[in-house]
Amino acid sequence: MGSYFNLFFFALLLLVLGILLVALNLILGPRREHSEKLIPYECGLDPSGDARIPFRIRFYLIAVIFLVFDVEIIFLYPWAVIFEELSWFGLIEISVFVVMLLIAYIYAWSEGALKWE
Amino acid sequence: MGDLIDKLIFLGIAAGSLLVIALLHVAYLTYAERKIIGRMQQRLGPNRVGPRGLLQPIADMVKLLTKEDLVPYGVDKPVFYIAPFISLVCAGTGVALIPIWKKFVLSNINVGILFILALSSLSAYGVILSGWASNSRYALLGGLRASAQVISYEIAMSLALLSVVLMAGSLNLMDIVKAQINSPYKIYLIPQIIAFYVFIISAIAECNRVPFDLPEAETELVAGYFVEYSAMRFAIFYLAEYFGMVVMSALAVTCFLGGWIGPFEIPYIPFFWFLIKLYIILFIYIWVRATLPRYRYDQLMGLGWKVLIPVAIINLFLTAVLKLIF
Numbered sequence: 498m499g500s501y502f503n504l505f506f507f508a509l510l511l512l513v514l515g516i517l518l519v520a521l522n523l524i525l526g527p528r529r530e531h532s533e534k535l536i537p538y539e540c541g542l543d544p545s546g547d548a549r550i551p552f553r554i555r556f557y558l559i560a561v562i563f564l565v566f567d568v569e570i571i572f573l574y575p576w577a578v579i580f581e582e583l584s585w586f587g588l589i590e591i592s593v594f595v596v597m598l599l600i601a602y603i604y605a606w607s608e609g610a611l612k613w614e
Numbered sequence: 615m616g617d618l619i620d621k622l623i624f625l626g627i628a629a630g631s632l633l634v635i636a637l638l639h640v641a642y643l644t645y646a647e648r649k650i651i652g653r654m655q656q657r658l659g660p661n662r663v664g665p666r667g668l669l670q671p672i673a674d675m676v677k678l679l680t681k682e683d684l685v686p687y688g689v690d691k692p693v694f695y696i697a698p699f700i701s702l703v704c705a706g707t708g709v710a711l712i713p714i715w716k717k718f719v720l721s722n723i724n725v726g727i728l729f730i731l732a733l734s735s736l737s738a739y740g741v742i743l744s745g746w747a748s749n750s751r752y753a754l755l756g757g758l759r760a761s762a763q764v765i766s767y768e769i770a771m772s773l774a775l776l777s778v779v780l781m782a783g784s785l786n787l788m789d790i791v792k793a794q795i796n797s798p799y800k801i802y803l804i805p806q807i808i809a810f811y812v813f814i815i816s817a818i819a820e821c822n823r824v825p826f827d828l829p830e831a832e833t834e835l836v837a838g839y840f841v842e843y844s845a846m847r848f849a850i851f852y853l854a855e856y857f858g859m860v861v862m863s864a865l866a867v868t869c870f871l872g873g874w875i876g877p878f879e880i881p882y883i884p885f886f887w888f889l890i891k892l893y894i895i896l897f898i899y900i901w902v903r904a905t906l907p908r909y910r911y912d913q914l915m916g917l918g919w920k921v922l923i924p925v926a927i928i929n930l931f932l933t934a935v936l937k938l939i940f
Contacts (some may be wrong), residue, residue, distance in 0.1 A: 504721040504729075507629050507702050507710035514633070515702045515850050518679070522846035525680050535687045537750040538841055544659045548688070556762050559915070563765040566923075568771045572729065573930075577780040580934065588934050595927065600925075611910035611919045 558610050569598050629710070632720055636709045639761035640856045641671035646692040647900050649758065654904040673896035683847035688749035689842065697747060698840075700738030700848050701854035704733045715874045717886045726787035727779060730773055730865055734820055737858065738764040741829070744851070746837035756838025760829030760910065764820055766918040773926035777933045778802055778869045791873035801872035808929040810870045812922050814898070817862040821855060823899060825906040826914055830929045863895035871895075 537544050568588060576583070576591050583590075646658065649667070652659025660667035672827045685694065708730045713719035723729060745757015777925030779804060781802060783791035803810055810921060819826040830838035838853040850926050867873060909917070 500687065500721045500723045502709050503625060503629065504707065504723065506625060507633070507720060507842050510629055510633055511703050511706045512699055514637075515699050518692045518844045518850065519683075519698075519938065522679050522681070522683055526682050527843055528682060529679075534684060537748070538836065539751065540836070544751070548751050548754060550754070551745070552754070552758055556758050559762050559766060562919075563769065566769045567772075570769065570776065573776055574779065574785065577776050578783060578785060580780050580937070581783055585938060588938065592931070595931075596872075599927075606920070613914065613915045 501568055555613060562610060565598070565601065569595070616679045628720055632639055632709060634859070636706070636860065639673070639860055642854060643819065643850065644852075645671050646896070647903070648870045650897070650900050651904045654901075658667040660795050660922040667812055668808050675849070675917060678845055678849045681800050683846065684842075684844040688703050690747040690749070693743050694842075697744035698843065698850040698854070699740075700743065701737055702850050702857070704737035704740060705854040705861065708733055708865070709857070711787060712861070712864040712868055713791055713812040713889050716788075716791075717884075719788060721785070722788055725785045725792075725870075727775055728784050730861070731768070731775070733856070734771075734862075735765070735768055737854070738932070740854070744843070748839070748842040750842050752835045752837075752841045754838050756829045756835045756841070759835075760822055760839055763822070763826065763828060763914065763918075766915060767819040767922070768825075770918060770922035770926050771820065773923065773930060774813040774816065775868075775869060776804055777809040777926075779929065780806035780933055781806065781937065785840050785852040787868050791868060791875075795875055800869065800875070803872075804869045806870060806929075806933070808925065810866070812929070813866060813870070814895075814923060816918075817866065818899065818902060819914070821858045821862060821899075823859070825909050827908060828911055828914060859899055860892075860894065862893050863899070864893050 530541060537548060572594070573591065578586055643668070648670070649659035660670040662672045663669045685691070702870065710720040710724045711723065711730060713722070740760040740762070742757045745753045745755075745760070747756070777789060782790040783799070784790060794800065799805055822829050829835070830840075837839070840848055843851060871891045873886065874888045876890075880886040
């Protein structure tokens, strides 16, 4: 019985718990249909137009920068695990890698990609 | 075959009891939060249901179970139904990976830390999908804010944990605790105080708690991404948020505070020190909520990208150089 099996068993248990609770709610909860209740909530005003409005490009930009950094961190994890064996050689190698990313980071910063006004 | 069934039954009992204990913690965390914040604001907090209001979480559960389940028109139905479950499973599964005692961890996998980080990244899906599916402007804005915030603080958090991995030389949470016990400091809080500081701030931001609760900012977005959810589906989001707090605190205890070890052994209660440390971290969460006002969104992104990430990188390289010299 592998450790991963235990993990997925626990995840499944959580999912079953969630579904059971919602099912119980559907059985116990009342049902009083009324068209006014189904309007999306906008502080009492009737919503006009589609709710899926265009949003700021900043969110996309942040996601792109995040992708670069996340891949960097994934590369750093194996290095951290075998740090003892690689010693100074590994530290210098990874420093070159991180410095290259830091240049990109400073460039993004100076271009205003991290600014949010 | 009989052996397999025995193992399955054992697993069922272990996983079931772990889930029940975790759920009790989550339920009474909501009670503790209301009670402590009440006291800090010179109110009484819940005190009607049961002695000192102790049955309040159960009464809340029963109330939410008997509420009407509304699905507003215009929602993207499959996504709207699935999103709460994504949140719940991603927030709660981490409990199985935490070594609560030296002889008890439900799932002792080699990449424990990576798995917890992956789960906390995935929980952004539950948030953004519910925001998108709800057909409400508040929900959409809340979902976008939450996902940008979660991914920003994810980086600082991974970098902070990286210093711990570097010191312990393993991704396995059990090995990390053992490495701490064998190290001269006993707990990594002493050499990694900066990483701990970065981790706690990012953990608060990951859970969308005050002072980083921009996604659900009541005064502007009402409730953010789950504004259109009602009854049990709403409660599942709530449950996921508190599960996230428990898992993040347990991770902090495991990685920085030495897991199950304590100054002396307590007979018959092996989990004693783990739970005490867990409650201290959870108390900090609640304390912060009672004390601090909400950040502005540009301040929030600025803190994540321009302060925490450079600090975490500097701390990482400082740790590496110091470890090589000594």
